[in-house]
Amino acid sequence: MPLAVGEQEVGNWSVLRLRGALDLASAGRVRAAVHAVVATGGRRLVLDLTGVRFCDSTGVGVLIAARRLMRSCAGELRLVVPPGDSSDGTAVDRIFSALGVRRLFAIHARVEDAAEVAAEGSEEPPPVDTERTRSGSDSSDSVTVR
DSSP: OOOEEEEEEETTEEEEEEEEEESTTTHHHHHHHHHHHHHTTOOEEEEEEEEEEEEOHHHHHHHHHHHHHHHHTTOEEEEEOOOTTSSSSHHHHHHHHHHTOGGGSOEESSHHHHHHHHHTTOOOOOOOOOOOOOTTOOOOSOOOOO
């Protein structure tokens, strides 16, 4: 299923609604949409992942890169991912849990919740130290996206 990206404004927030598969084939499209928001001066972004039916590690990498981009320009990023027991968005919830990256994002169940919480001036979660050294382990919490 090809990925569709819809854009709307909710208050002073840009909302990108993703529908379909977030994977290697669609990563460039999502990356371009996020960059377009920033290029037009957008600094508050909600990515609605409710309609994402499949997400692989490349998709997660694009989300992490979006987080990094928004932070680099003093922006904010919120994700909309329904809970794992929901019929929508469970692909993203499952991969976030499996990869342990959920803690990197401010996650909400609905777009309205993400925009409302942000409008109240809540702060982005504190930065997570992804440069961990584990003795005897090759694993790392960092992800490189090109």
